[in-house]
Amino acid sequence: MIAMKNNFDFMMPSVNFFGPGVIEKIGERAQLLNMKKVLLVTDSFLRNLENGPVKQTEASLKAAGVEYVFFDGVEPNPKIRNVMDGAAIYRDSLCDSIITIGGGSVHDCGKGIGIVLTNGDDVTKLAGIETLKNPLPPLMAVNTTAGTASEITRHAVLTNEETHLKFVVVSWRNVPLVSFNDPLLMLDVPTKLTAATGMDALCHCVESYVSENRNPITDAQAEKGIKLIGQYLRRAVANGHDLEARTNMAYASLLAGMAFNNADLGYVHAMAHQLGGQYDAPHGVCCAVLMPTVERWNMIASPERFADIAVFLGENIEGLGKMEATEKGIAALERISEDVGIPVNIKAIGANPKDFDLMADNALK
Ligand code: NAD
Structure with missing residues (x-):
């Protein structure tokens, strides 16, 4: 760790x-x-x-x-x-x-x-x-x-x-x-935007929770944010007028913001900004599409943290090996994204392989 x-x-x-x-x-x-x-x-x-x-x-x-x-x-x-x-x-x-x-x-x-x-x-x-x-x-x-x-x-x-x-x-x-x-x-935010923005907040929590710049305060904020989003994002997407779900999503977003304002973000955001700049795609969708792939690449550096995320999202990891528990955390993130209707790959937001080298260089900057 x-x-x-x-x-x-x-x-x-x-x-x-x-x-x-x-x-x-x-x-x-x-x-x-x-x-x-x-x-x-x-x-x-x-x-x-x-x-x-x-x-x-x-x-x-x-x-x-x-x-x-x-x-x-x-x-x-x-x-x-x-x-x-x-x-x-x-x-x-x-x-x-x-x-x-x-x-x-x-x-x-x-x-x-x-x-x-x-x-x-x-x-x-x-x-x-x-x-x-x-x-x-x-x-x-x-x-x-x-x-x-x-x-x-x-x-x-x-x-x-x-x-x-x-x-x-x-x-x-x-x-x-x-x-x-x-x-x-926020009650009249359209379904797709609710999903995209909620996944952006989830990504802020996850990237803060595994960041090398995290601290005990950002950890507490990210943990609570992940729990709230796991509990309320699907509800807010299913029924925008569910005030309890909207209130808890607003609270989760605020916690996520305080966390990443201090712990900083990671490769998901570095790459999402390239997709957003190049194709004018919605930021939350870019983050959500990239998160599972980037975190599967990241997970070996911080397996316990992704196992924690599995638990925050209500998964049972008892008896699982370290990497199995880790994968369960990432699969749970992926499932939320699918459940709220986020596309599964970057082709859906217009990404073209001819731009990949340039975007990769810029992301590393
Ligand atoms: P957005 O601000 O781009 O809004 C998207 C659309 O939603 C707009 O057309 C707007 O009219 C509509 N909308 C907004 N509120 C609404 C409401 N209550 N009801 C109905 N429609 C509503 O979307 P966003 O995801 O909030 O912001 C994305 C931007 O924020 C990106 O440029 C991203 O890079 C940036 N961003 C900034 C930070 C930061 O800390 N500054 C963090 C993450 C992302």
Whole structure:
């Protein structure tokens, strides 16, 4: 087994409001943060959704007398052009703060906008770890998918539309000041997206649990996250209006985010980013498709950890040899993915063998 680190630092999300109905508090929080003119970052679908997350945020901001303007041009796997368009509106409208409303794409785009406003226009130069010299404008995040946890993480994942490369700006300065996880805002997430985002959260837990950078806190978070996802993801996919399942998936996603924010991720994410950048494929699907293969390759380095995962997912490993128990853990992960309807191989997301060498090189970077 890889030795647990004795000394570690642990980054916390600053303030997270969690639970059904917490979105009502956003106007009051905007006032407390002295937000006078907010750039609301979202996509056009969410902006127009009747009684959806954006309309509810608007109602709370209006009640608190907080002014706002929209940038609703975020694309999935957000592109540099989205960041630059949002930053232009922020500047032209003399905004002083940002609120992101959506899933990982929207939060990452909002972070990207904040980054270019205070750290320089060429965001590609800031790819890497702790590259940001200046704080972002005040940023709050209203999360609407149970998957990425970008509302609390230090990562901003962006795509260079010219090279089709995803890159990540990782900095403690990226962590939103306040975030909201209100499961009532997630009830209408479509089935396929529920499955994909839930598998992304599961992958965050698994990669954190086997990471060399794990610590006792991330272990506890990853373990609980895996248990919750094993128990509730199928239910949330089967019935999106199952509030108990949605609440527990939101909780699992939050735990997973805290875990990987500190323990870091592994080859599943390194490779998933290549598929997402190259084919504009949904991130959670990329992770889910790759996870069993990558973890079968990984398992020899950490068999006890995968045996633990089997137990977290309710498997009985009594009397099994070490590698049999390990395989049971990975098979259990694979079964969840199949049960929620994730494709079984990367062909289904358009992967073409001619791109493999390039993507492999980029993943290793
Ligand atoms: P997403 O943000 O791309 O959203 C996908 C679609 O779902 C959008 O079209 C959106 O309109 C719709 N949607 C969102 N919320 C909805 C709701 N409540 N009801 C109905 N429709 C809704 O999906 P995602 O999986 O949340 O984010 C993926 C992105 O996040 C990828 O770019 C990925 O690389 C990134 N990511 C970031 C981090 C991080 O820490 N920053 C971690 C993992 C992944």
